[in-house]
Amino acid sequence: MTTTQQAGKQDLSWLDDVTMTELERNPYPTYERLRREAPLAFVPVLGSYVASTAEICREVATSPDFEAVITPAGGRTFGHPAIIGVNGDIHADLRGMVEPQLQPAEVDSWVDDLVRPIARNYVEQFEDRGRAELVAEYCEPVSVRSLGDLLGLQSVSSDKLREWFHKLSVSFTNAGVDENGEFTNPDGFTPGDEARAEIQAVVDPLIDRWIEHPENTAISHWLHDGMPPGKTRDREYIYPTIYVYLLGAMQEPGHGMASTLVGLFSRPEQMEEVVDDPSLLPRAISEGMRWTSPIWSATARISTTPVTITGVDLPAGTPVILSYGSANHDTGKYDAPTAYDLHRPPLPHLAFGAGNHACAGIYYANQVMRIGLEELLEAIPNLERDTGEGVEFWGWGFRGPTSLHSTWEV
Amino acid sequence: MATAISVSGRRVECTDDQSMLEAFLRAGIWMPNSCNQGTCGTCKLQVVCGEVDHGGSPLDTLTAEERAAGLALACQARPLAETEVALRGEEMGRTTHVLRDLTATVVEVEEIARDTRRVLLGLEEPLAFSAGQYVELLVPGTGERRQYSLANTAEEDKVLELHVRRIPGGVASEWLFGAAAVGDRVEVRGPLGDFHVPDADEDDGEPMVLIGGGTGLAPLLGIARTALERHPDRTMVLYHGVRTAADLYDTDRLAELAATYRGFNLVTVLSRESVPGHRSGYAPDAFVDDIASARGWSGWLCGSPALVEAGVKAFKRRRMAPRLIHREKFEPADAVGAGN
Incomplete structure (x- = not known):
């Protein structure tokens, strides 16, 4: 096997020097080298094998020899059973619990009425000001308010929802381990623990109410749907999945909108096209998701049997982290993948994952991002990036711009 | 010979000398269209099944990738077999003013500014259109068609008002600034275009x-x-x-x-x-x-x-x-x- 020989010949000792800080600041150089030299490799700082190319990510994500597993830091943050890390009957039950509200036809019936007024409200707060920091003032608030209202968390402010996902996010990606597999920064889980305590204090009384008086909110449906009359799902059983929503589903549409805007700002002529023809937004968003995948490296699989992938022998029980953000920069699939290009051939990307654990909210998230950007560009068609301020991306597990300062003439 | 084409559940006949756009518009089925010469891309649609000849579709407007993905320009494409198409976006299935061929009579030619003439064309029967749309004139003796916006409101449907700027050497200018005279007969096709007042x-x-x-x-x-x-x-x-x-x-x-x-x-x-x-x-x-x-x-x-x-x-x-x-x-x- 040529691949085996090549893999065997590669000196991967450089991986010993890779640090979490480096990955969080800019994971691309490390993963570019991984894709070239060892598309499935053990990365010591992560204590795990990592799949970095499109082909291997897809193969592992859809292989019958693997099942889902939550990363150790993710499991420490969410607890069990989180929908992203379980299999078999529990996974089927949790998917069956969340999916009915997320079917495209169902989402179409309410998403515009839910998201558009929220987007308009936030844009009205700054549209006459002539400048805004769009991550904190628009992308994140639109994302969290929409999902918060859908879940039944109208009583929780958008700023509190943003604080929760930020805290859960840093804990979930506190992945660094030492040679014994112990977390190198155990204090890194404190924010997530604080957030969980606050969430339970707010959500427990709501659950108490919804058990007695079901409402048309997502969490109320999760308690009741598919259960025998008079029975509800146990709250401890659904909390980990509530945390999955309060992190990923809250954070990522905001990341996706912001990254798409940064990408479009990098191609002013393409921004102009999208402003002039908002029907291009779904394509612009899809490219934004490929260009800077919000769930960059946050999901994993574990082998259920000894298996050989791209010449690497993995014993049963070997976790593999799927680096979708890297797979979406695979030069074997995309020309000049580091460039945002609205007009690149619209090949499928892996930003929403693959296999039976692919994102359940793909349709909903795409609609939130579309409506959010439609309203922003409708109100401010002369939007420009504030070139006096830099744009910094951050994150290895989850990735997006930390801020996006923009200006326009008023 | 005619081939059946359909969109949004409505089926019409497209003759060999028609583009799909023309066949749909003649049947009163509206679809987005603007330049009718393959350059603007407004009439791009999805071929759901069947086969089309892209005709004069420029590669700039309809790329090779788009052709491979089954897109076509309605104003250029002709069906090679029974073909079903779908409009993109929200514009499905609206009705529109029927595209018609009419013979008009030159009623007046008036010099209104430097190198600019107002031409009034009398119709034997009224033409339904929306204010802002345009018509095509078959320039007498040339076989060439030229497009002119209507200055009329929809109520002014018996005498079409066109404003024409002289283009040195242009076939329409040669006629309108030369031999054109009151009483001349001219073939008109319309209405066309999506630049018009909303309902x-x-x-x-x-x-x-x-x-x-x-x-x-x-x-x-x-x-x-x-x-x-x-x-x-x-x-x-x-x-x-x-x-x-x-x-x-x-x-x-x-x-x-x-x-x-x-x-x-x-x-x-x-x-x-x-x-x-x-x-x-x-x-x-x-x-x-x-x-x-x-x-x-x-x-x-x-x-x-x-x-x-x-x-x-x-x-x-x-x-x-x-x-x-x-x-x-x-x-x-x-x-x-x-x-x-």
Whole structure:
């Protein structure tokens, strides 16, 4: 096997020097080298094998020899059973619990009425000001308010929802381990623990109410749907999945909108096209998701049997982290993948994952991002990036711009 | 020979000499269309099943990837077998004015400005259209078709009013500025185009700004008069941009409109000379100077590609929503090749 020989010949000792800080600041150089030299490799700082190319990510994500597993830091943050890390009957039950509200036809019936007024409200707060920091003032608030209202968390402010996902996010990606597999920064889980305590204090009384008086909110449906009359799902059983929503589903549409805007700002002529023809937004968003995948490296699989992938022998029980953000920069699939290009051939990307654990909210998230950007560009068609301020991306597990300062003439 | 084509569950016959767009429009099935010469891409649609010949579709407008993905330009494509297409976006299945072939009679040819003529064409029966649309003339003795916007409102459906600028050496100019005479018969096809006033029930009386370059004034006359009749109090500013005062026309007609409707203002803008009573420079710049915010306004642009592009930029700079920006680019008809 040529691949085996090549893999065997590669000196991967450089991986010993890779640090979490480096990955969080800019994971691309490390993963570019991984894709070239060892598309499935053990990365010591992560204590795990990592799949970095499109082909291997897809193969592992859809292989019958693997099942889902939550990363150790993710499991420490969410607890069990989180929908992203379980299999078999529990996974089927949790998917069956969340999916009915997320079917495209169902989402179409309410998403515009839910998201558009929220987007308009936030844009009205700054549209006459002539400048805004769009991550904190628009992308994140639109994302969290929409999902918060859908879940039944109208009583929780958008700023509190943003604080929760930020805290859960840093804990979930506190992945660094030492040679014994112990977390190198155990204090890194404190924010997530604080957030969980606050969430339970707010959500427990709501659950108490919804058990007695079901409402048309997502969490109320999760308690009741598919259960025998008079029975509800146990709250401890659904909390980990509530945390999955309060992190990923809250954070990522905001990341996706912001990254798409940064990408479009990098191609002013393409921004102009999208402003002039908002029907291009779904394509612009899809490219934004490929260009800077919000769930960059946050999901994993574990082998259920000894298996050989791209010449690497993995014993049963070997976790593999799927680096979708890297797979979406695979030069074997995309020309000049580091460039945002609205007009690149619209090949499928892996930003929403693959296999039976692919994102359940793909349709909903795409609609939130579309409506959010439609309203922003409708109100401010002369939007420009504030070139006096830099744009910094951050994150290895989850990735997006930390801020996006923009200006326009008023 | 005719081949069946269908869209949104409606099936029509497309003859060998028709584009799919023409066949649909003749059956009263509306679909987005603008230039009808394959350059604007407005009529791009999805071939669901069947097979089409892309005809004169330029690669710039319909890329190889798009062809591979089953897209086609309705104004260029012809069906090779029974074909079903789907419109993209929300424009499904609206009905429209039926595209027709008519014989018209030249009623009047009037010199209205330097190298500019008003041509009135009498019809034997009324033509249904929306103000702002255009017709194609078959230039007598040439086999060439040229496109001219209608200056009419929809009620003025028996005598079509066209404004024609002379293009040296152009086939239509040769005729209209030469042999054309009252009583001449001419073949007309129309109505065409998506640059037109919205239906009355979709017109909520929002403020409007219209910018016309030269004879780009023509469709704006129909649009402005229709919109003001519907909402007599609406705010409307019409910029007519030309090179010199000798290129201006219909200023009395527009002054009359301003006297009738309090909210209407005419601004004439000269780019090549400075004359009291007129602004100097370019119409889009005059708009930017005059209007602090066009949020909630609709905008209407008709003229050269450069004028339309500058107008779009000016409108967006004043925060007009792009979906409310309507544009009609005049490629000088005689400068375009043989067309379809």
